[in-house]
Amino acid sequence: MTVTIKDVAKRANVAPSTVSRVIADSPRISEKTKQRVREAMKELGYHPNFIARSLASQAAQVIGIVMPSSADQALQNPFFPAVIRGISKAAHEKRYALQMSTGEKESEIYERVVEMLQGRRVDGVILLYSRQNDKLMKYLLKHGFPFVVIGKPHQKAEQVTHVDNDNVQAGKDAAAYLIARGHERIAFVGGNPQYLVTVDRQNGYAAALQEAELPYRPEYVVHEEFLQEGGQEAMRELLSLPEPPTGLVVADDLMALGMLKTLDEIGLRVPEDVSIVSFNNTLLAEMSRPPLTSVDIGIFQLGYEAAKSLIEKINNPSEPVKRIIIPHRLVERGSCAGRTG
Amino acid sequence: MTVTIKDVAKRANVAPSTVSRVIADSPRISEKTKQRVREAMKELGYHPNFIARSLASQAAQVIGIVMPSSADQALQNPFFPAVIRGISKAAHEKRYALQMSTGEKESEIYERVVEMLQGRRVDGVILLYSRQNDKLMKYLLKHGFPFVVIGKPHQKAEQVTHVDNDNVQAGKDAAAYLIARGHERIAFVGGNPQYLVTVDRQNGYAAALQEAELPYRPEYVVHEEFLQEGGQEAMRELLSLPEPPTGLVVADDLMALGMLKTLDEIGLRVPEDVSIVSFNNTLLAEMSRPPLTSVDIGIFQLGYEAAKSLIEKINNPSEPVKRIIIPHRLVERGSCAGRTG
DNA sequence: TTGTAGGCGTTATCAA
DNA sequence: TTGATAACGCCTACAA
Numbered sequence: 001m002t003v004t005i006k007d008v009a010k011r012a013n014v015a016p017s018t019v020s021r022v023i024a025d026s027p028r029i030s031e032k033t034k035q036r037v038r039e040a041m042k043e044l045g046y047h048p049n050f051i052a053r054s055l056a057s058q059a060a061q062v063i064g065i066v067m068p069s070s071a072d073q074a075l076q077n078p079f080f081p082a083v084i085r086g087i088s089k090a091a092h093e094k095r096y097a098l099q100m101s102t103g104e105k106e107s108e109i110y111e112r113v114v115e116m117l118q119g120r121r122v123d124g125v126i127l128l129y130s131r132q133n134d135k136l137m138k139y140l141l142k143h144g145f146p147f148v149v150i151g152k153p154h155q156k157a158e159q160v161t162h163v164d165n166d167n168v169q170a171g172k173d174a175a176a177y178l179i180a181r182g183h184e185r186i187a188f189v190g191g192n193p194q195y196l197v198t199v200d201r202q203n204g205y206a207a208a209l210q211e212a213e214l215p216y217r218p219e220y221v222v223h224e225e226f227l228q229e230g231g232q233e234a235m236r237e238l239l240s241l242p243e244p245p246t247g248l249v250v251a252d253d254l255m256a257l258g259m260l261k262t263l264d265e266i267g268l269r270v271p272e273d274v275s276i277v278s279f280n281n282t283l284l285a286e287m288s289r290p291p292l293t294s295v296d297i298g299i300f301q302l303g304y305e306a307a308k309s310l311i312e313k314i315n316n317p318s319e320p321v322k323r324i325i326i327p328h329r330l331v332e333r334g335s336c337a338g339r340t341g
Numbered sequence: 342m343t344v345t346i347k348d349v350a351k352r353a354n355v356a357p358s359t360v361s362r363v364i365a366d367s368p369r370i371s372e373k374t375k376q377r378v379r380e381a382m383k384e385l386g387y388h389p390n391f392i393a394r395s396l397a398s399q400a401a402q403v404i405g406i407v408m409p410s411s412a413d414q415a416l417q418n419p420f421f422p423a424v425i426r427g428i429s430k431a432a433h434e435k436r437y438a439l440q441m442s443t444g445e446k447e448s449e450i451y452e453r454v455v456e457m458l459q460g461r462r463v464d465g466v467i468l469l470y471s472r473q474n475d476k477l478m479k480y481l482l483k484h485g486f487p488f489v490v491i492g493k494p495h496q497k498a499e500q501v502t503h504v505d506n507d508n509v510q511a512g513k514d515a516a517a518y519l520i521a522r523g524h525e526r527i528a529f530v531g532g533n534p535q536y537l538v539t540v541d542r543q544n545g546y547a548a549a550l551q552e553a554e555l556p557y558r559p560e561y562v563v564h565e566e567f568l569q570e571g572g573q574e575a576m577r578e579l580l581s582l583p584e585p586p587t588g589l590v591v592a593d594d595l596m597a598l599g600m601l602k603t604l605d606e607i608g609l610r611v612p613e614d615v616s617i618v619s620f621n622n623t624l625l626a627e628m629s630r631p632p633l634t635s636v637d638i639g640i641f642q643l644g645y646e647a648a649k650s651l652i653e654k655i656n657n658p659s660e661p662v663k664r665i666i667i668p669h670r671l672v673e674r675g676s677c678a679g680r681t682g
Numbered sequence: 683t684t685g686t687a688g689g690c691g692t693t694a695t696c697a698a
Numbered sequence: 699t700t701g702a703t704a705a706c707g708c709c710t711a712c713a714a
Binding site for chain 2: 002048050051052053054060062070071072075076080081082085086088089091092097099100102103104114116120121228257283284289290
């Protein structure tokens with residue numbers, strides 16, 4: 001049925017191995033034979049079987065994308081499509097295919113990724129997150145599978161190639177921006193603190209307060225899911241405080257959107273009553289009412305560099321560990337106002 | 342190095358084929374042997390090699406996702422992550438893995454998809470678009486590869502399983518909504534008319550005008566890219582008309598967002614000066630200023646059903662052709678106002 | 683119920 | 699420069 005290397009070989013009067021060499025464009029085959037073989041391939045409509053090739057060559061030319069939760073859930077946050085855009089660009093440039101993780105719960109994702117790798121479906125993976133004591137990362141390290149993480153690894157960062165922002169500085173910048181505008185009661189809203197990105201930004205926030213000699217108030221630090229609902233919940237918590245904050249550093253645009261919604265329902269105005277600086281600078285930040293001042297973290301670049309590094313690593317296992325920091329910058333919009341006292 | 346079926350066989354004192362049968366949970370193997378074999382697998386840390394399995398069984402257990410343009414470009418529109426969410430859910434349920442198309446231009450995408458299929462990396466594909474005279478669709482049909490399209494196939498719709506909305510009706514509903522509010526000068530803004538979704542919605546729009554005995558004015562029909570920039574461009578065109586429209590039916594939220602932006606720059610207000618009904622009801626519709634009245638087309642469902650149908654088809658090639666229509670509904674928000682005369 | 687052996691379509695190692 | 703031939707790891711008749 002399907003035409004194989006053998007059919008081509010017969011047609012061109014050469015051995016299968018010769019055809020294989022022609023496909024690989026081996027320099028040790030005469031131009032004349034190459035010509036003849038290529039013609040035979042055309043005539044027969046030959047297409048290489050990647051599966052067979054992968055089995056023989058022990059390489060799939062596929063990279064796996066691992067999200068922190070089910071694709072269903074993660075893809076609700078525009079951060080993920082955006083990183084994937086970057087990954088996809090780099091993968092395409094190097095002719096790698098892209099496969100996405102599946103699985104609902106963390107344990108299931110873990111198993112599927114192990115399957116992907118052990119099953120040789122992918123040559124390596126990119127983790128689109130970094131969490132504390134990540135079982136998967138330990139596994140990858142232990143078994144020597146090529147991988148790259150987007151974010152800062154919790155442990156053994158010196159053994160793990162990763163692409164990250166300077167999130168401590170970014171968090172500091174965000175808080176300092178509000179402080180410079182006269183805010184003194186500033187809250188921090190992040191995702192689950194097991195995610196390093198939350199911790200770093202929060203530390204930056206704390207450092208900014210300290211530099212400004214403002215008190216760090218634990219009740220002003222809230223952690224919820226990186227989704228709109230998370231933002232709503234966080235806002236409610238903060239508003240229930242006897243002395244609610246006037247400024248908010250929010251680690252994610254989508255969360256900030258939820259907060260905006262809750263504020264709107266309650267009748268509080270942004271930026272008149274509450275100022276917000278958020279993170280990611282996705283389209284949402286631009287589009288919301290009011291548009292959000294947001295820290296651009298170069299999401300596309302994050303993905304692009306991660307994929308490039310992974311592919312390098314796959315092709316050269318002794319490639320030294322790298323750490324790439326993508327610059328961030330605060331984009332001013334309409335969600336912050338000055339404040340006296 | 343890696344543990345194979347043979348190692349397990351030795352350890353369990355059985356033949357490799359027996360191990361293979363245990364993996365497949367064949368009923369013709371005694372529970373006792375299964376037990377023993379499974380234990381051996383555990384002890385050795387055996388993981389099946391999917392690649393080898395695929396080669397032998399001629400099935401990859403992977404489905405391919407084909408976007409209309411580069412992933413880089415397409416993923417800018419929230420429509421795509423949303424369909425992928427649905428696809429991913431169904432794929433996960435049936436234990437299929439997901440692979441994404443790569444390629445920049447249409448011709449390159451075509452080639453990569455052919456490679457994917459001929460190279461047996463995927464068992465079938467889902468086209469996330471439908472365009473006129475699609476070379477790829479012809480190819481798939483000709484070679485009998487399993488595929489499903491999201492949208493209405495241009496040709497041979499009776500031979501192609503597809504998941505779609507009733508876009509004619511949806512377009513009609515959108516226009517009728519504006520007509521009912523007293524608008525008489527209503528424009529239609531769609532994507533490239535080679536995409537069937539544009540054509541259908543536009544036809545529905547025209548039908549609504551006709552029913553209301555309003556004139557169809559060609560200058561009120563504009564086609565641009567399904568991106569923000571497309572919307573901006575379209576808006577500029579419409580505003581340059583001697584008699585600009587007061588109502589807009591826009592085939593995509595992201596485009597509508599671009600239009601909102603241009604209107605805002607010019608100082609026209611929505612909905613006071615211009616009313617907008619858009620499509621997709623993505624998060625953007627909810628978040629924009631003002632929030633957009635938008636037709637919800639059940640994007641997640643679209644993806645979910647498509648993946649389910651594809652998998653059925655893969656597992657049963659004689660599965661009859663199906664056509665699934667996902668219901669739509671207009672979600673009222675703040676972008677439309679009544680108008681007298 | 684289990685084992686033997688050939689094949690899936692390539693690549694890669696030796697020879698020639 | 700090219701050809702045989704043995705992997706790659708698994709599946710599946712066919713035998714036993």
